[in-house]
Amino acid sequence: GQQVMQIPQYQHVQEGEDFTTYCNSSTTLSNIQWYKQRPGGHPVFLIQLVKSGEVKKQKRLTFQFGEAKKNSSLHITATQTTDVGTYFCAGPAGSQGNLIFGKGTKLSVKP
Amino acid sequence: EAQVTQNPRYLITVTGKKLTVTCSQNMNHEYMSWYRQDPGLGLRQIYYSMNVEVTDKGDVPEGYKVSRKEKRNFPLILESPSPNQTSLYFCASRPGAYRGYGNTIYFGEGSWLTVV
Numbered sequence: 001g002q003q004v005m006q007i008p009q010y011q012h013v014q015e016g017e018d019f020t021t022y023c024n025s026s027t028t029l030s031n032i033q034w035y036k037q038r039p040g041g042h043p044v045f046l047i048q049l050v051k052s053g054e055v056k057k058q059k060r061l062t063f064q065f066g067e068a069k070k071n072s073s074l075h076i077t078a079t080q081t082t083d084v085g086t087y088f089c090a091g092p093a094g095s096q097g098n099l100i101f102g103k104g105t106k107l108s109v110k111p
Numbered sequence: 112e113a114q115v116t117q118n119p120r121y122l123i124t125v126t127g128k129k130l131t132v133t134c135s136q137n138m139n140h141e142y143m144s145w146y147r148q149d150p151g152l153g154l155r156q157i158y159y160s161m162n163v164e165v166t167d168k169g170d171v172p173e174g175y176k177v178s179r180k181e182k183r184n185f186p187l188i189l190e191s192p193s194p195n196q197t198s199l200y201f202c203a204s205r206p207g208a209y210r211g212y213g214n215t216i217y218f219g220e221g222s223w224l225t226v227v
Contacts, residue, residue, distance in 0.1 A: 103153035104154075
């Protein structure tokens, strides 16, 4: 079945360092979404990418959708302690558009 | 305020004792879904509902039941809970039919369930 793989599983960085998480789908995606889950919290929608090669920015966060629409990345520049959490990518599967989530990348930031 | 509300937020129960986790959304969303989150396994879909009286299995439906009698409510029922159903459960909703985009999900705050 369709799979969405995400690496790395964990990332520990010093505050101020950059961070990147990568997402790969076994199939071409019509869109890809990114969510952030703070410790003890629930996933919260960050962004959706729809177009091939699309790049979107939210302050220090840069999201990319691959040309083949099978991979995506989230890059955080100069991490801050507020960036701590787990970042999930998710792509739609099937005609109902149920989201398949990657297993997430857990980011910890050392002050 | 737009939200998805789950109850209870925390529950410790015993094997075999039926329980229901309620979920309600105030956004008039057609689509609702239940996920479970386990360490190393991420978010896995249990059941989903496209609209009232329309439900379908997700990836891990065994041991769970759902119902959708009203648009706003989507309870998750564990008829005979077992320890392997100890998990963090999320209810979620999204507006409208799937059109290939715009299907962002709104999550509830989660329900921690422990079965002993």
